[in-house]
Amino acid sequence: MSKAIVVRVQRTKSDMQADWQRKHDLRIGPQPKYVDLHRGELNRVLIEPPTVAELRNRALERREVAKPKRRMKSNASIVHRGVISFGHAIQDRVREDNDQADELYRAVADAIARWCGAEVLGLVAHEDETAPHAHFWMDAYDKEGKSVAMFTFLNQRLIPDIAAKAAQKFIPEIERGKPRRQRIADGDDPKTYDHRSPRKMREDLGLPPSASADEVSAAVHRKREAEAASVKIMSEVERAIAHVAAIQEVTQGILSGEFRLMPGRAWSRGRAASAAGWKERKAELEALELPDDSWKTLEALGHAMYRAEMFATLDEMIHSDRLRMGPDKEWQRGANMKEVEWPELKSFFEKADLPAALWRRLDAAAASARRRRESWGEQFALPVLAAGIAALDPEQVGHWKGRAAQGEWEGVLDDLEGVGKQWGVRRWAWAVDLARLLDDPSPDNVARFRERSRNLAMATWKDRSARQSAGADHPDDVATASLPGMAGDGEGDLR
Numbered sequence: 001m002s003k004a005i006v007v008r009v010q011r012t013k014s015d016m017q018a019d020w021q022r023k024h025d026l027r028i029g030p031q032p033k034y035v036d037l038h039r040g041e042l043n044r045v046l047i048e049p050p051t052v053a054e055l056r057n058r059a060l061e062r063r064e065v066a067k068p069k070r071r072m073k074s075n076a077s078i079v080h081r082g083v084i085s086f087g088h089a090i091q092d093r094v095r096e097d098n099d100q101a102d103e104l105y106r107a108v109a110d111a112i113a114r115w116c117g118a119e120v121l122g123l124v125a126h127e128d129e130t131a132p133h134a135h136f137w138m139d140a141y142d143k144e145g146k147s148v149a150m151f152t153f154l155n156q157r158l159i160p161d162i163a164a165k166a167a168q169k170f171i172p173e174i175e176r177g178k179p180r181r182q183r184i185a186d187g188d189d190p191k192t193y194d195h196r197s198p199r200k201m202r203e204d205l206g207l208p209p210s211a212s213a214d215e216v217s218a219a220v221h222r223k224r225e226a227e228a229a230s231v232k233i234m235s236e237v238e239r240a241i242a243h244v245a246a247i248q249e250v251t252q253g254i255l256s257g258e259f260r261l262m263p264g265r266a267w268s269r270g271r272a273a274s275a276a277g278w279k280e281r282k283a284e285l286e287a288l289e290l291p292d293d294s295w296k297t298l299e300a301l302g303h304a305m306y307r308a309e310m311f312a313t314l315d316e317m318i319h320s321d322r323l324r325m326g327p328d329k330e331w332q333r334g335a336n337m338k339e340v341e342w343p344e345l346k347s348f349f350e351k352a353d354l355p356a357a358l359w360r361r362l363d364a365a366a367a368s369a370r371r372r373r374e375s376w377g378e379q380f381a382l383p384v385l386a387a388g389i390a391a392l393d394p395e396q397v398g399h400w401k402g403r404a405a406q407g408e409w410e411g412v413l414d415d416l417e418g419v420g421k422q423w424g425v426r427r428w429a430w431a432v433d434l435a436r437l438l439d440d441p442s443p444d445n446v447a448r449f450r451e452r453s454r455n456l457a458m459a460t461w462k463d464r465s466a467r468q469s470a471g472a473d474h475p476d477d478v479a480t481a482s483l484p485g486m487a488g489d490g491e492g493d494l495r
Contacts, residue, residue: 002087004177011077033210042127049122066145085133109136117142261302325366
């Protein structure tokens with residue numbers, strides 16, 4: 001609310017208007033319905049305004065000083081009238097001390113009159129309307145006989161400065177009001193800078209013209225409360241909209257894999273986010289302000305997505321035999337995982353936090369993978385063993401056995417390396433284990449060769465299955481078709 005002092009100065013357009021203004025100021029005769037006649041004794045006549053005849057005579061005397069060539073028109077302005085009022089925030093302060101208010105009214109009216117080269121002719125303080133104010137009268141001609149009408153209107157912007165400076169000597173809190181042009185530029189409500197008559201003000205408040213000052217005050221108070229409530233509601237709505245937008249942004253980021261949100265508002269980069277801009281993005285996320293309930297919901301969503309991602313990763317690695325899981329959640333390296341990757345991944349898997357339902361699904365996946373490996377061993381390992389022995393040259397095998405028996409394993413390995421260049425890495429490793437088995441059919445060598453044969457058969461089965469989906473040979477041939485000396489293209493499927 002404003003603490004400004006407001007001063008409006010106008011010329012009277014006729015003697016009738018001047019007479020009406022005098023009767024209104026002195027409460028002579030019928031008054032507008034917005035005047036509370038029961039509070040009339042609160043009004044104070046500081047300087048009684050002259051009558052119309054006295055005003056006209058004074059105007060003529062001053063005008064004659066300039067020795068005009070023409071007579072004064074009958075409708076010429078004979079007096080200037082003004083009103084001094086205040087913003088809502090300072091009105092109660094003005095009402096606290098009537099004597100101080102009267103001195104303030106005198107000082108403001110005198111300052112404005114002196115600036116215009118005139119004298120104050122009348123000053124009346126009104127307390128029987130909605131707001132405290134004072135009406136003042138001053139000459140329409142200065143001491144040199146010149147009209148001050150155009151001077152006053154051309155310098156209208158200076159009057160608020162003059163009034164504020166004079167009033168602040170009595171009430172320092174009073175301010176100079178915001179200029180009308182600035183209010184228009186700032187987009188303020190027109191009601192704050194366009195003067196409204198008491199009748200128009202009551203009409204805007206939804207009151208009848210006869211509404212008393214107390215009724216107007218009550219209506220203004222209700223309006224201010226409604227405006228304050230409206231501002232508060234709009235602020236809450238804007239804040240809610242911002243919260244919804246932030247929740248949508250975080251939810252989309254979690255679901256898209258851009259970032260992860262764990263309990264405690266722990267942010268981490270997701271698979272879909274680039275490492276380059278993650279630092280700035282994380283700072284933006286940490287700066288978000290949301291209600292605690294919203295954070296709890298988002299953290300629960302983030303934790304659920306993290307568990308789902310963890311489950312999908314573990315399930316995929318179990319099915320691809322990169323990872324194996326025992327009945328008691330004992331993690332083992334699968335045949336298709338590199339040994340250098342295993343220590344770090346093992347510690348990561350051991351920290352996996354999954355609900356019981358997902359653990360049961362992983363147990364089922366691990367059991368299925370074990371049955372698949374065993375069935376592959378029964379279906380393919382023994383045929384591979386038999387076919388592999390038959391495929392090798394017996395004389396060459398005997399030569400390797402003889403050299404191995406004499407401790408010449410380096411020469412045997414060199415020969416097998418040459419075979420590996422022709423057969424591929426997987427068959428070369430398989431051939432090495434075969435040579436060891438032929439040299440020493442111990443249980444360890446047998447177990448190693450059977451495991452190698454199972455892995456080789458598994459890779460063969462996967463390769464042939466992929467080819468089958470593209471219209472290749474029937475999968476029944478996978479056990480023998482790709483081995484050396486057997487049907488099929490041989491080399492490519494076992495690499």
